[in-house]
Amino acid sequence: MNHDQPKDRIHLTVHEGDRITPVLASRGDTLLSALRAKGFGITAPCGGNGTCGKCRVRIVGGPPLPPPDALEHRLLGAHAAEGERLACRIRLEGDLEIALPRHGTAVIVTDGWLPSAALEPLAVAEEIALPPPALGDQRPDDRRFFDETGCSVPPGLLRELPLRLRRDGFRIGYVYRSDNRDVIRFLAPGEAASVRMLGMAADIGTTTLAAYLLDLRTGQRLATASALNPQRTFGADVISRIEHAESRTEHLDELQRSVTAALGSLAGDLVREAGVSADDLVCLTLAGNTTMMHLLAGLPPGAISRAPFAPASCDALTVEARFLGIPEPVRPDALCVLMPSISGYVGADIVAGILATGLHESGDRNRILVDIGTNGEIVLASGDRMYACSTAAGPAFEGANIHCGMGGVTGAIDKVRLERNHDGTAVLWTAIGQDRPRGLCGSGIVDTMAMLLEAGVVDDTGAFADDPSALPPELAARVVEYERWKAFVLVPADEAAHRSPVLFTEKDVREIQNAKAAVRGGIERLMQKAGLRPDQVSELLIAGGFGSFLNIDSAFRIGLLPEALRGRTRPVGNTAGAGAMMALLDARLPVEALRWMDRVEYVELSADPAFMDLYIDAMMFPEA
Numbered sequence: 001m002n003h004d005q006p007k008d009r010i011h012l013t014v015h016e017g018d019r020i021t022p023v024l025a026s027r028g029d030t031l032l033s034a035l036r037a038k039g040f041g042i043t044a045p046c047g048g049n050g051t052c053g054k055c056r057v058r059i060v061g062g063p064p065l066p067p068p069d070a071l072e073h074r075l076l077g078a079h080a081a082e083g084e085r086l087a088c089r090i091r092l093e094g095d096l097e098i099a100l101p102r103h104g105t106a107v108i109v110t111d112g113w114l115p116s117a118a119l120e121p122l123a124v125a126e127e128i129a130l131p132p133p134a135l136g137d138q139r140p141d142d143r144r145f146f147d148e149t150g151c152s153v154p155p156g157l158l159r160e161l162p163l164r165l166r167r168d169g170f171r172i173g174y175v176y177r178s179d180n181r182d183v184i185r186f187l188a189p190g191e192a193a194s195v196r197m198l199g200m201a202a203d204i205g206t207t208t209l210a211a212y213l214l215d216l217r218t219g220q221r222l223a224t225a226s227a228l229n230p231q232r233t234f235g236a237d238v239i240s241r242i243e244h245a246e247s248r249t250e251h252l253d254e255l256q257r258s259v260t261a262a263l264g265s266l267a268g269d270l271v272r273e274a275g276v277s278a279d280d281l282v283c284l285t286l287a288g289n290t291t292m293m294h295l296l297a298g299l300p301p302g303a304i305s306r307a308p309f310a311p312a313s314c315d316a317l318t319v320e321a322r323f324l325g326i327p328e329p330v331r332p333d334a335l336c337v338l339m340p341s342i343s344g345y346v347g348a349d350i351v352a353g354i355l356a357t358g359l360h361e362s363g364d365r366n367r368i369l370v371d372i373g374t375n376g377e378i379v380l381a382s383g384d385r386m387y388a389c390s391t392a393a394g395p396a397f398e399g400a401n402i403h404c405g406m407g408g409v410t411g412a413i414d415k416v417r418l419e420r421n422h423d424g425t426a427v428l429w430t431a432i433g434q435d436r437p438r439g440l441c442g443s444g445i446v447d448t449m450a451m452l453l454e455a456g457v458v459d460d461t462g463a464f465a466d467d468p469s470a471l472p473p474e475l476a477a478r479v480v481e482y483e484r485w486k487a488f489v490l491v492p493a494d495e496a497a498h499r500s501p502v503l504f505t506e507k508d509v510r511e512i513q514n515a516k517a518a519v520r521g522g523i524e525r526l527m528q529k530a531g532l533r534p535d536q537v538s539e540l541l542i543a544g545g546f547g548s549f550l551n552i553d554s555a556f557r558i559g560l561l562p563e564a565l566r567g568r569t570r571p572v573g574n575t576a577g578a579g580a581m582m583a584l585l586d587a588r589l590p591v592e593a594l595r596w597m598d599r600v601e602y603v604e605l606s607a608d609p610a611f612m613d614l615y616i617d618a619m620m621f622p623e624a
C-alpha cells in the first residue's frame with residue numbers, strides 16, 4: 001500500500017482540553033500509533049497490545065466505527081457507555097474526531113536533597129597568557145598551548161586557536177575536561193572568571209523524569225524540573241519498550257529521540273526558572289535503569305529481556321550532547337556523563353542511589369536500599385560486600401495493571417483510610433490536587449489494600465469475604481460484582497457527571513499480591529544471601545517517588561516490607577537524582593563507582609529456587 005497517496009490519508013481532529021489539533025495519519029494504522037507519531041502523550045502501559053485498557057479516547061465525530069469486541073468491551077467497562085474506545089484497537093479507515101482524556105498534572109518527586117560532594121566537576125574554566133612565538137620559539141600553537149596548560153586541543157577546535165591567540169595577544173580562556181584535559185571550548189579573555197559553569201543532573205525513570213540545575217562553582221541547586229517520560233506511550237515497563245525497540249529498526253531511534261527531546265525541554269525549563277543562559281550549561285549527568293540508559297545511548301536493549309539478560313554495556317560513558325542527539329537549548333558540545341549500571345536489571349539509578357545514601361561506605365552497619373518503581377531493585381550492604389537483585393514487581397505500584405490505577409497525577413486518590421467511630425465505619429480518601437477522583441496512584445493502591453485487610457473485606461489469602469453481610473453495613477454496601485470479579489467501590493459512579501466508579505477488584509488484589517511478594521521475597525533473599533537475620537539490619541531505606549508518598553504503616557500491613565524492620569525503615573526520596581547531582585559536582589564519583597561496583601554480587605532471582613520459596617510464602621497477607 002502506498003501511504004503517500006491522498007486516498008490513504010486520514011484526517012484526525014484531536015481535542016485536548018480547549019486545544020484542537022488536526023493530524024494527518026495513514027489508513028490502516030492504529031489510532032494509537034498515529035497519535036504516538038505526532039507526539040501525543042497517550043498512556044499505553046501494555047504497549048498497544050490491547051490488554052491493559054488504559055489507552056482510552058472518546059470518539060467525538062466521524063463515521064461509525066465497528067463496535068468494540070468482547071475484550072475491548074470488558075476492558076472499557078463502564079467507560080464504553082461514555083463513548084470511549086481503546087486507541088490501540090482502532091484501525092483507521094476514515095476521518096475521525098477524538099478527545100483525549102485529561103491527564104492532570106503529574107506529582108513527581110524532585111526533592112533530591114543535595115548531598116555533600118567535593119567540587120571537582122568535569123568541566124573547568126581557566127585562562128592563561130601564553131608566551132608569544134619568537135624566532136627562538138617556533139612551537140606550533142597547539143603544542144605551545146599544551147606545554148603551558150597540559151590540555152589538548154581536539155581537531156574540531158584547532159582552527160579557532162590561532163585566530164583567537166593572535167587577536168587577543170596570546171591571552172586565552174578555555175573550558176576543559178578535568179578527566180582527560182581535552183579542551184571543550186575557548187573563551188574570550190576575562191570570560192573564564194565570569195562565565196557561569198552550570199550542570200544538569202537527571203534521573204531518567206521509566207515513568208517520570210526529574211532534572212536539577214546546579215552551579216558547578218558553588219554546588220548550589222538553582223532549579224528543578226520534572227516531566228512524564230514520553231516513552232510511556234510505548235509501554236509502561238521496560239519490557240514493552242524493549243519489544244518496541246526491537247519490532248522495527250527505526251523504533252530504537254524513535255525511543256532515543258523521544259527521551260533526548262524531553263531532556264532538552266527539561267533543560268529549557270531549568271534555565272528559564274533559574275534565569276540563566278543555556279549556553280553556560282556545560283555538563284549533564286544522567287542516571288536511569290539499564291534499559292533507559294541503553295535507549296538514551298541508542299544501544300540495542302534486546303538482550304536485557306532474554307536469558308541470560310546480558311546488556312550491551314554497563315560502563316560509564318562520557319559523550320557530547322550531539323552524540324546522543326539532545327537538542328537545543330543544550331549546547332551540542334555539552335558533556336554528558338551516563339552513569340554506570342551494575343547489571344541488566346540493576347541500573348545507573350541504583351548506582352546513583354548507592355552513592356547518595358553512602359551504602360557502599362556502610363562500615364559495620366547492615367543496610368538495605370529498596371527502590372520500588374516499575375521494577376523493585378534492592379541492594380544490601382554488609383561488611384565489605386554488597387548484594388543486589390531486581391524483582392519483577394511489575395508496574396502494579398505505578399497503577400499500570402490495576403483496573404482504576406493511574407500515575408501520581410491530579411485526580412488520583414493517594415491516601416485511603418478507615419475511620420471507625422460511634423456513627424459507624426467510614427472510608428476516607430484524599431485525591432491529588434483535591435481534584436475529582438478518577439483512579440488510584442501507587443500510595444493509594446497500597447492504602448486501599450491495607451484498608452481492605454484491616455476492615456476484613458479481604459482475608460489473608462487475598463479472597464473477598466464470602467459473606468459481605470457480616471461486614472459493617474457501610475462496607476458491605478460497597479462490595480459489588482464487577483464484570484466477573486468481586487470489587488470494592490471506593491468512590492461511587494457519578495451518573496450526572498458521566499463519571500465511572502473508582503473500584504478495587506479481586507484481580508487488583510492478585511496483582512498487588514504478586515508485586516508485594518516479589519519485593520518482599522527479594523529483600524528476604526538478600527538477607528539470606530548475606531547470612532543476616534532481620535534484627536541484624538540497621539536500616540531499610542525506601543527510595544524513589546513511590547517510597548516518598550508511601551504510607552509505611554500500610555506497606556507493613558500488606559506485608560510489602562518485613563514486619564521485623566518496622567521502626568528501622570525510612571523513605572529517602574529521589575536517591576537516583578541525588579546521586580546524579582553528586583556525580584555532577586564530583587566527576588570522580590562515577591569512575592570510582594566502577595571500582596566499588598566490583599564488590600556487588602548480583603543475585604539473579606529468576607533462576608533461584610530459594611527466592612521462589614520466599615516469594616510463595618510472601619503471597620499471603622499478614623493476619624490482622
Ligand code: FES
Nearest residue numbers: 048050053055088
Ligand atoms: Fe491499548 Fe493497553 S489496551 S495500550
